[in-house]
Amino acid sequence: MNLLRRNDLIMLAFGIVVFAVLQGLMEEGIIGSFWKLNLMLIGINIIMSVSLNLINGYTGQFSLGHAGFMAVGAYVGVVLTTNFHVPFLGALLAGGAAAGFLGFLIGLPTLRLRGDYLAIATLGLGEIIRIVIMNIEYVGGAAGFRNIPHYTNFAWVFFIMLFTLFFIKNFVNSSHGRACIAIRENEIAAEAMGVNTTKYKIMAFTIGAAFAGIAGGLFAHNYYIISPASFTFMQSFIFLIMVVLGGLGSITGGIAGAFFVTFISAALANWPEYRMIIFALLLILLMFYRPQGLFGYVEITNMGIFRKILKRGGTA
Amino acid sequence: MAAELMRVEDVSEVFGGLKAVSDFNFYINKGELVGLIGPNGAGKTTVFNLFTGVYQPTTGTITFNGKSIVGLKPYQITQRGIARTFQNIRLFSELSVLDNVKIAYHCHVKYGLLETVLRMGRYFQEEKEIEEESMKLLSVFKLDDKADEMAKNLPYGAQRRLEIARALAAKPKLLLLDEPAAGMNPQETKELMDMIRWIRKEFGLTVLLIEHDMNLVMGICERIYVLEYGMVIASGHPEEIKKNPEVIRAYLGGGA
Amino acid sequence: MNFSKKSMRLAGALLGTMLLGGVFAGCGGGGNEAKSDEIKIGANFEMTGNVANYGNATLEGLKLAIKETNDAGGINGKKIKLIEVDNKSEASESVNAATKLISDDKVKLIVGPAVTANVIAESQVATDSKVPVLAPDATSPAVTVENGQVKDFIFRSCFIDPQQGDVMAKFAVDNLKAKTAVIYIDNSSDYSKSLGQVFKEKFEAAGGTVVMQEAFLQKDQDFKAALTKIKTANADVIFIPAYYEEVGKIVKQARELGITQPLLGTDGWDDFKVADIAGADALNNTFFSTHYSDKDESVKAFIDAYNKEYKHAPNVFAALGYDAGKLLVDAIKRAGGDDPVKIKDALEATKDLQVGTGIITMDKNHNPIKQAVILENKGGDRVMVAKIMPEAE
């Protein structure tokens, strides 16, 4: 029975080792500031893509408004730290709670919609959030919020990312998570099996939005300034691309997608005029050769070597 | 015995002027195995959808276990103890056979969100129980060796069996089977019927069965309702039904 | 599982390669040591995204100035090497770009970005690493001074918003005898918002009334709804501090709706595209402040050189990019080497330097003291109606 917990501990230890190695490389200056910044960005994007994956990949609800929730978390966070001197962790959590609460409010009516209709509705909601922020002079309007204290560092990003991964992994491997997956697979059958589909759609949406809010807080405290222009629907597209590239319904996929997209974008920084063209072509080619994403529904922990390390409990 | 489990009185269902079911009266006692037959388009599946909350009756009452279930959502009805299978199989096709069954335990899980994500408290105990019970169910339906296979890769007959296993995992008092033998060959059908008899005894279930094929129902059901154009044209023991001229007319056509 | 082992291996391999690639690319930073015969300058500009046309134009001007210097033998025998990075017109990407320039490319100075918000975003990174920033066209005061504090390493090579807003408000009251005004700003730009603010203060201080304030957003196409509303205000002048792309359309649509009042603008108007889009007739009776008049003899050299290099006339962004180039070349010369702190000191000491569009002296707030002109669009031509030399502080 405690195999599951043992596996968690192994993963945690593995995570800490990865952190120690990366942190060491940064302190030694082997990883320069630019790549350090990008590693942090990858971490934040992993939180975004894995949380979006909970909504899109696991629960099958096509949301295109994730950048909007990120914006809410970011702005609530920076107002609290900059204007009210709330400690960083408190501001992050408050940002996450605010985004989650908004996700809940928005989810209640809109999650009745299906497929493309839900997609365009959430896209619209994301834009509404952004436009409303843009019209609030208190947070700097369209020009952005300035003088944000620089609290985010690699350790914050890494451990919050790790927490997010554990949270979502544990969630999807439970009866709650199975209820969400059942909705994705066949909503009518899920309902017939006693799953309160509305409740679980909203739950997934709220949790996803809350983590996006926390990621927004991390993002904002990394850049001294945030502006509504960083949270457009184009940004929601980018998060969706991460999820689909990595694999819908796979946490490993979410990580790989976030890594891939952020990395490509950074690696092409020296060729600005070709960057987006190459990115677009890569995207199309990847969809040709792996339409289900790099990982599909599969987790890396189910693959060969990891299986041997992590002996799985029972038959699963 | 003969305690009543479900009673349906004067239920009608109107779809935009079309009466799919009219003045439907029905009861089923605890432990009974009842059949619902009728030609194509007679409204059998509509009746199931009314029982399970997919549709709401336009008029009439449905009482289950002494309480009205009209107005409840499908998942609430499942939680009250009615589980069903579907005429057109609705498995969670991209998931493993085991996960299909595990999902149906959903409404019996007590651990909360916090216990889930922190993996403490009742989580491990309950997950272990679910896994064991699921495997037990699968072995009843001879699916235990395919537990890790994706549901959509199962052969047709096995998919039908998995749907029944999944419905049972919801621990219902009343099991509704919508054409469970559709598309099966006679040998498979016979095995299935034996299995239904057996699970009814083993799990102490009440079963309501929709079938197209009259002979099959005759062999297994204790009572039968015959539907035509949304109306009950006959009900009673198989022997009575066999002799009923209305039923013969409905099935053989022509004017008797 | 229905995925073949092969495809999983492929996925694994891809991921592995990316990881390795990341580490190597990370190491690559160290190997990029500067050759001793060149001085590395970073260019952090909006090359893609919403305001790419401003970023690219500035960059073109900057490149011309650098090219001229290198063709003339460089600075003390050293050539300037310009390293360009795109910030996608986004504040956070501007920080990424600046970080890359400083840590990977080890630049000695950063020029850009074009837009105020993106300059402010990178300021902290640059200040922390003691690398000076020279902003060619960010006119908001907050770029160089925040909360009364001058930012040590941040400079600009253009005038600031209050100067322009002041000039135009006075012009409206004194020359156009305006009593009422409508302000129509681009709500997505700091530049436009702060100019609107200054104009309102100065115009009302001079006895005028601002009767209506309206706003639009970058990349808007259709302004008729707001213009219909503005028309009802029937003010003496309409002040539109915005960039040329929107300005052209606004002027065209305003005239189509029968708005005949004088339209006033700022240096964002200074592009021939405005005339192309709006048409010469529509553009009559409009006035804007800018950095130079193309009729000015001292500017001719720059315009000719630019025309020769790029086969089209420079706009104001290109001119300011060129100015920034001249300014930095001068500073590096005086710094006598490529030490960033010395370059910074030299920038601070800039005095009476002839650049493309005028003569610059850096004031104590890191803002150049620079002339402004007011041009009138008249029958398809631009006529200088005023030249204002700022009083030195």
Place this chain on the structure above:
Amino acid sequence: MELSQQLLQQLINGISLGSIYALIALGYTMIYGIIKLINFAHGDIYMVGAYVGFFAITQAQVSILPALLISMVVTGLLGMLVEKLAYKPLRHAPRISILITAIGVSFFLEYASMYFVSPTPRTFPEVIDNVAFHVGDLVINGQQLLILGITVVLMAILTYIVQKTKLGKAMRAASFDTETAQLMGVNADQVISFTFVIGSSLAAVAGVLVGVYYNSIDPLMGIMPGLKAFVAAVLGGIGILPGAVVGGLVLGVIEALVSGFISSTFRDAAAFAILILVLLFKPSGLFGKNTNEKV
């Protein structure tokens, strides 16, 4: 100007803006109708249409009608090419992969154009005389009438094609059930190709007209109108041609009213809010029929 006059003027402004959305939405809704794909690249196809028209007029020195035709042909072919190269290989893949491909194509068209024609906006030459009609204080512009007229005529022609011709029947059949249609002898590939050609050439018409009307085009001009056109199509009931036109007009009028009486900065928010409200109360759009999944 009185309030009622101002309201009327705003209605005129709204209808002229809306007819542009409607024109783009027509193509959008046709393509969605047949392969159920939110073709995010449609807005960029419209941009390419505008550029082709621009180069035809400025480089090849042709007048507006041939320029329109050239643009329609080139853009129609581009649409077909995009479908053949990017979407067709994925016809049996999960829908979301095609959607991502569409976003990829959209990025590609935007940034490839930016590379080839530079991000600087181009000024469209004035090829159609712009006459203004004054009715009291109201101003109506000849180009506005032209765009609205062309939109309505194209809608009528398309409706005729879809409802009455053999090709239209094939399109409807393929839209309803591609596989069955194929069994019935419909060459689905051809029909889908053709839909893309029509949809894209409609976008080209919109692109050229917008170029003429606003005088300015740039590589990112398609993003917002593309999105708005999709909103218009959903608003009217996706897949329904008159729905797309009505949706576009409604959207335009809402935007004009919000800009005129509240604030321009809330214009887009209001457009999306209306969309969401409509979807909540009538999930299939103004003209759509509600369908329930059969259990």
